Amino acid sequence: MTRYQHLANILAQRIEQGLYRHGEKLPSVRALSQEHGVSISTVQQAYQMLENLQLITPQPRSGYFIAPRKAQPPVPAMSRPAQRPVEVTQWDQVLTLLDARNDKSITALGGGSPDVTQPTLKPLWKEMSRLVQHNGGDIFNYDELPGRRELREQIARLMLDNGAVVTADDIVVTSGCHAALSIALLSVCKPGDIIAVESPSFYGTMQLLRGFDIKAIEIPTDPQTGISIEALEMALEQWPIKGVILVPNCNNPLGFIMPDARKRAVLALAQRYDIAIFEDDIYGELANDYPRPRTIKSWDIDGRVLLCSSFTKTVAPGLRVGWIAPGRYHDRVLHMKYAASGTNVPTTQLAVAAFIREGHYHRHLRRMRQIYHSNMETWTCWVREYFPCGICVTRPQGGFLLWVELPEHVDMVCVARQLCRLKIQVAPGSLFSASGKYRNCLRLNCALPPTEQHRAVVEQLGEAVRIAME
Amino acid sequence: MTRYQHLANILAQRIEQGLYRHGEKLPSVRALSQEHGVSISTVQQAYQMLENLQLITPQPRSGYFIAPRKAQPPVPAMSRPAQRPVEVTQWDQVLTLLDARNDKSITALGGGSPDVTQPTLKPLWKEMSRLVQHNGGDIFNYDELPGRRELREQIARLMLDNGAVVTADDIVVTSGCHAALSIALLSVCKPGDIIAVESPSFYGTMQLLRGFDIKAIEIPTDPQTGISIEALEMALEQWPIKGVILVPNCNNPLGFIMPDARKRAVLALAQRYDIAIFEDDIYGELANDYPRPRTIKSWDIDGRVLLCSSFTKTVAPGLRVGWIAPGRYHDRVLHMKYAASGTNVPTTQLAVAAFIREGHYHRHLRRMRQIYHSNMETWTCWVREYFPCGICVTRPQGGFLLWVELPEHVDMVCVARQLCRLKIQVAPGSLFSASGKYRNCLRLNCALPPTEQHRAVVEQLGEAVRIAME
Numbered sequence: 001m002t003r004y005q006h007l008a009n010i011l012a013q014r015i016e017q018g019l020y021r022h023g024e025k026l027p028s029v030r031a032l033s034q035e036h037g038v039s040i041s042t043v044q045q046a047y048q049m050l051e052n053l054q055l056i057t058p059q060p061r062s063g064y065f066i067a068p069r070k071a072q073p074p075v076p077a078m079s080r081p082a083q084r085p086v087e088v089t090q091w092d093q094v095l096t097l098l099d100a101r102n103d104k105s106i107t108a109l110g111g112g113s114p115d116v117t118q119p120t121l122k123p124l125w126k127e128m129s130r131l132v133q134h135n136g137g138d139i140f141n142y143d144e145l146p147g148r149r150e151l152r153e154q155i156a157r158l159m160l161d162n163g164a165v166v167t168a169d170d171i172v173v174t175s176g177c178h179a180a181l182s183i184a185l186l187s188v189c190k191p192g193d194i195i196a197v198e199s200p201s202f203y204g205t206m207q208l209l210r211g212f213d214i215k216a217i218e219i220p221t222d223p224q225t226g227i228s229i230e231a232l233e234m235a236l237e238q239w240p241i242k243g244v245i246l247v248p249n250c251n252n253p254l255g256f257i258m259p260d261a262r263k264r265a266v267l268a269l270a271q272r273y274d275i276a277i278f279e280d281d282i283y284g285e286l287a288n289d290y291p292r293p294r295t296i297k298s299w300d301i302d303g304r305v306l307l308c309s310s311f312t313k314t315v316a317p318g319l320r321v322g323w324i325a326p327g328r329y330h331d332r333v334l335h336m337k338y339a340a341s342g343t344n345v346p347t348t349q350l351a352v353a354a355f356i357r358e359g360h361y362h363r364h365l366r367r368m369r370q371i372y373h374s375n376m377e378t379w380t381c382w383v384r385e386y387f388p389c390g391i392c393v394t395r396p397q398g399g400f401l402l403w404v405e406l407p408e409h410v411d412m413v414c415v416a417r418q419l420c421r422l423k424i425q426v427a428p429g430s431l432f433s434a435s436g437k438y439r440n441c442l443r444l445n446c447a448l449p450p451t452e453q454h455r456a457v458v459e460q461l462g463e464a465v466r467i468a469m470e
Numbered sequence: 471m472t473r474y475q476h477l478a479n480i481l482a483q484r485i486e487q488g489l490y491r492h493g494e495k496l497p498s499v500r501a502l503s504q505e506h507g508v509s510i511s512t513v514q515q516a517y518q519m520l521e522n523l524q525l526i527t528p529q530p531r532s533g534y535f536i537a538p539r540k541a542q543p544p545v546p547a548m549s550r551p552a553q554r555p556v557e558v559t560q561w562d563q564v565l566t567l568l569d570a571r572n573d574k575s576i577t578a579l580g581g582g583s584p585d586v587t588q589p590t591l592k593p594l595w596k597e598m599s600r601l602v603q604h605n606g607g608d609i610f611n612y613d614e615l616p617g618r619r620e621l622r623e624q625i626a627r628l629m630l631d632n633g634a635v636v637t638a639d640d641i642v643v644t645s646g647c648h649a650a651l652s653i654a655l656l657s658v659c660k661p662g663d664i665i666a667v668e669s670p671s672f673y674g675t676m677q678l679l680r681g682f683d684i685k686a687i688e689i690p691t692d693p694q695t696g697i698s699i700e701a702l703e704m705a706l707e708q709w710p711i712k713g714v715i716l717v718p719n720c721n722n723p724l725g726f727i728m729p730d731a732r733k734r735a736v737l738a739l740a741q742r743y744d745i746a747i748f749e750d751d752i753y754g755e756l757a758n759d760y761p762r763p764r765t766i767k768s769w770d771i772d773g774r775v776l777l778c779s780s781f782t783k784t785v786a787p788g789l790r791v792g793w794i795a796p797g798r799y800h801d802r803v804l805h806m807k808y809a810a811s812g813t814n815v816p817t818t819q820l821a822v823a824a825f826i827r828e829g830h831y832h833r834h835l836r837r838m839r840q841i842y843h844s845n846m847e848t849w850t851c852w853v854r855e856y857f858p859c860g861i862c863v864t865r866p867q868g869g870f871l872l873w874v875e876l877p878e879h880v881d882m883v884c885v886a887r888q889l890c891r892l893k894i895q896v897a898p899g900s901l902f903s904a905s906g907k908y909r910n911c912l913r914l915n916c917a918l919p920p921t922e923q924h925r926a927v928v929e930q931l932g933e934a935v936r937i938a939m940e
């Protein structure tokens with residue numbers, strides 16, 4: 001984060017907390033420059049940024065004033081999905097979303113891509129290039145079945161940060177988190193089985209269930225504390241559920257971090273009803289606060305948690321380096337990895353291992369946590385400014401995804417189709433439900449550094465929503 | 471191939487064809503040098519090579535003589551597997567084989583690794599290194615779901631060589647041929663289904679069936695012409711078979727190329743019984759003869775053939791670049807690809823696309839076809855020399871795998887375990903049968919350039935087999 005961004009953040013927070021009142025004049029540029037020991041131009045840039053965010057307005061020849069503000073929109077309420085096992089639908093919609101991914105003319109706010117343009121990634125490309133140049137051939141033979149030991153060792157060390165004590169032998173490398181989840185599920189479930197999921201939950205995981213003919217039962221989920229323990233227990237009483245898939249840390253799409261007590265409560269339930277937990281920690285390292293939150297895996301004493309993750313969100317999707325810490329399911333997972341895909345690309349694994357070992361990963365992560373946090377604040381401000389009243393917005397505790405709930409009657413599937421023509425892509429909420437609920441919601445990707453163009457896009461979005469609301 | 475290898479091959483063929491008789495004196499070094507217009511030292515090297523192969527013996531001060539030879543061992547007879555659907559077993563044995571793969575102290579003759587040390591691969595490493603260095607970030611974002619268009623276009627062009635007319639839109643890129651087969655199978659089958667396979671057949675495919683709870687029915691297969699059409703038809707009459715998996719070109723493990731008429735006969739059967747054909751063409755480009763053999767896919771008019779392949783054997787396993795040409799199953803395959811693993815690594819795809827586009831692929835292929843052909847002849851000679859009488863050996867028409875059948879009572883699983891202690895690894899035949907038949911067989915990998923050390927290993931192998939035969 002640059003100096004002016006830092007300053008702008010401080011000021012934005014003060015405004016947020018109500019330390020300045022609407023219409024109040026802000027300190028002069030000179031005064032602020034002295035207070036914070038930064039240059040005049042830094043203050044000017046910070047003010048410019050706040051102006052772009054529409055937090056302040058300039059008045060010619062008299063300085064900056066706090067802009068008239070709408071109240072902060074509330075967080076959505078606990079979700080209320082259909083509480084019976086259903087087949088997952090929505091594949092056509094997901095395919096449409098994926099198809100737009102590589103069209104450069106589209107402003108893609110619907111996907112889950114991270115920012116891969118940061119300079120802290122350079123050592124990774126360098127290492128990969130070096131590896132290929134010097135060991136071509138050698139490192140392009142078959143990989144070890146569980147994945148490169150060098151990498152598994154680094155992953156085991158990283159996992160200490162989330163409280164899980166595992167060794168390299170407890171790790172199975174996969175081709176991304178998606179493959180991790182699919183191998184984990186195939187290792188535990190059969191077609192026809194029922195799996196409990198958060199609602200809303202990541203569309204990729206839902207399609208995975210569909211692909212393997214596994215039924216999903218959506219459990220009410222609170223956008224601030226996660227899956228409802230009570231509703232999960234009721235479902236477990238009622239149905240022969242085999243396991244539950246959770247994204248407890250920096251949830252996709254809701255952004256919450258489950259409080260530790262609730263993580264433990266879910267684990268206790270899983271023990272009581274003897275089910276598996278598929279814990280998807282893909283965003284866990286991108287929590288706003290440091291140190292990062294604990295995983296359910298960290299309390300797992302009988303190996304029923306299959307932790308799945310990848311370097312997709314923290315480093316880059318195209319690496320396709322993910323992993324499972326499969327607990328008691330290790331041998332079965334190894335077989336299913338072999339059955340489903342054989343081994344993985346060794347080069348990317350070795351490059352990531354070196355990236356971590358040499359400290360570049362943690363440096364990069366520190367930077368991305370700050371950047372995403374600051375981006376999310378900007379995007380949230382924009383949504384508040386440009387969307388009509390009567391909406392709810394999540395307050396993500398990490399990651400880079402924002403979930404917006406519009407009034408019941410708004411159909412985001414329709415709106416998304418219209419936006420398509422404007423070359424703007426968002427993810428309608430219905431993708432995140434097995435049965436296509438949440439048509440009145442959307443998910444926004446806020447990973448990219450906010451630009452004037454993005455601001456204009458959010459303005460267009462807001463306008464489209466306003467029309468749909470009328 | 472160097473000049474002396476070329477000369478040695480010519481001479482070896484003449485000996486093979488009986489143009490020289492046992493004990494007969496060979497032309498002098500000088501005479502041969504004049505006949506072939508090569509240097510004295512080239513002839514000396516060629517003779518040295520033939521001596522190593524024990525085809526000729528030197529007699530001090532009088533020249534080289536044809537060595538006393540054993541008769542060429544016969545090709546194994548048509549296989550006779552149990553002809554009812556069974557669950558695939560043997561996973562522990564396969565795991566043992568895979569575990570040895572990355573142990574450098576072991577002479578690994580059991581796996582399917584190609585030779586990745588050839589200089590014709592250099593442009594590939596260079597391209598990959600360049601790509602990463604110049605486009606890091608950009609090319610490490612998510613791939614298109616069907617795979618990189620640049621690559622799919624090249625694959626479609628390559629496929630013209632096997633007679634199949636497809637476009638980039640008919641191709642789905644996968645993480646190797648293993649993933650291709652698993653996605654193809656998942657797109658057509660459900661657990662409990664029955665799939666017909668050649669017998670013996672590749673252990674990886676068998677374990678895939680096991681992983682997805684699909685039963686295998688092994689069909690008698692002839693080591694020279696492939697699966698028995700008659701036996702396949704009988705099985706189709708008797709059981710509700712969903713599809714058949716075939717490796718019709720340069721079969722693993724038997725090395726045959728199915729005659730075109732038989733390929734068409736299988737297709738006709740598939741049409742008659744309305745089943746799918748999973749055609750595994752992974753070795754197809756490595757046929758000894760040029761142009762390469764046709765695929766069943768090339769006659770497929772109603773899209774029932776799912777052609778699966780990869781650049782694993784032709785280029786390098788660690789690329790994990792494979793593909794499916796799924797015919798009528800395209801949409802389902804795309805969904806199953808998404809469900810099973812999401813997208814693939816873009817970098818390796820782009821590098822392979824450039825490697826093909828710039829002509830390096832075909833150059834490399836030409837070289838490898840020759841090298842593997844010549845390696846196979848050497849290894850075959852060694853087996854003939856060092857193994858006891860009473861064995862059968864395949865005459866592969868391409869690829870780099872040799873299948874040896876020993877007398878019924880020999881247990882190669884036991885022998886393999888003993889060889890392990892000598893740091894020699896072979897693949898016992900039982901891996902290639904769902905029910906663990908063919909314990910009296912073994913598969914040898916002949917991809918590596920034959921060295922004196924390899925000769926010694928084959929000698930040890932032969933000795934171990936001899937003891938087991940007693």
Ligand SMILES: Cc1ncc(COP(=O)(O)O)c(C=O)c1O
Nearest residue numbers: 112176177178202252310312812
């Ligand atoms: C919660 C969640 N799980 C899994 C995945 C898939 O991750 P990968 O790209 O590593 O396969 C994503 C990506 O969007 C995700 O958001």
Ligand SMILES: Cc1ncc(COP(=O)(O)O)c(C=O)c1O
Nearest residue numbers: 342582646647648672722780782
């Ligand atoms: C016949 C056959 N099919 C498939 C495979 C798997 O190929 P890949 O390594 O590209 O996944 C192999 C590799 O040994 C093979 O021999």
